[in-house]
Amino acid sequence: MRSKEFSVELQDRIVSRHRSGEGYQKMSAALKVPKNTVASIILKWKTFGTTKTLPRAGRRAKLHNRGRRALFREVIKNLMVTLTELRSSSVDMGEPSRRTTISAAFHQSGGSHSSVKGTRQLPKGTF
Template sequence: MRSKELSIALRDRIVLRYRSGKGYQKMSAALKIHKKTVSSITLKWNKFGTTKTLLGAGRPVKLSSRGRRGDQEPDSHSD
């Protein structure tokens, strides 16, 4: 089960502490966040330069939400 994602403000705070030279252990203890979470946020910031949530990998959605609504309308071709 996944937990809720962290706010952008909290992720930015992690990056600020990382840039000031704090270690993962001290940051995780101060912010009460798991050390792996802190490290993954800083690695993502180093790689992409942002702390925003990125789009995930996977197949794109076949139909838009508007297209899916069309399935709920009655069939006009029925006899």
């Protein structure tokens, strides 16, 4: 399990103390932060020029959780809705996506095409 990230304010204080010439050990004692953490924060600042948390590696989801939940609500309201209708409603929500993307998201969340057609109920706990 990863530990909690330090706040940007604390990281900025560490960087400002480093720029003023204070040593790692004095900083860690004054701010009650481990010396290795002080070193890694300063290394990150030297490398990227910022103390903000940078985005992680990996592809972003085409359909975000908010849009996915909205589509599921729409399917629950009307089990006879088609993928084309779901696509047009996702475009209205500001999440343009293809029919195949919506279908894949639906399958990954435990639904199936038959539940869109209305022949089967959604499984429990799909949200």
